[in-house]
Amino acid sequence: MLEPFSLAGYAIEIQYGSQRIFAQDGERLLDTLLSAGIDHRHICGGRGFCTSCRVEILAGGEGLSPVSPLERERLGADAGRLRLACQAVVRGKVHARVPAPRAARFSPFGDDDVKAHGRAD
Numbered sequence: 001m002l003e004p005f006s007l008a009g010y011a012i013e014i015q016y017g018s019q020r021i022f023a024q025d026g027e028r029l030l031d032t033l034l035s036a037g038i039d040h041r042h043i044c045g046g047r048g049f050c051t052s053c054r055v056e057i058l059a060g061g062e063g064l065s066p067v068s069p070l071e072r073e074r075l076g077a078d079a080g081r082l083r084l085a086c087q088a089v090v091r092g093k094v095h096a097r098v099p100a101p102r103a104a105r106f107s108p109f110g111d112d113d114v115k116a117h118g119r120a121d
């Protein structure tokens with residue numbers, strides 16, 4: 001069970017070598033990942049266009065800001081299960097799976113997406 005580590009921050013469990021990182025309340029999830037040294041893709045620079053920053057929410061989706069209209073447009077029916085790290089703001093505890101950096105070792109869109117982007121192995 002994840003516990004807040006301070007009054008202003010939250011533990012975020014990231015399935016990325018089973019790291020647990022910490023975020024400040026109101027911080028963009030992308031900024032949290034980058035600040036933790038995770039080389040997370042964000043091809044469009046965090047503008048919500050490319051979807052390269054998507055992460056899979058395993059639990060605690062309510063610990064993020066509500067899914068934005070832009071995320072619904074970009075992620076379709078997967079919005080909510082998937083989030084754009086550049087659009088999601090941390091509000092509480094989250095458990096998310098983050099793809100390997102700059103390659104699709106894991107893809108929430110399936111094997112075709114992995115083939116399209118290559119593997120990091």
Ligand code: FES
Nearest residue numbers: 046048051053086
């Ligand atoms: S960085 Fe492009 S959609 Fe998030």
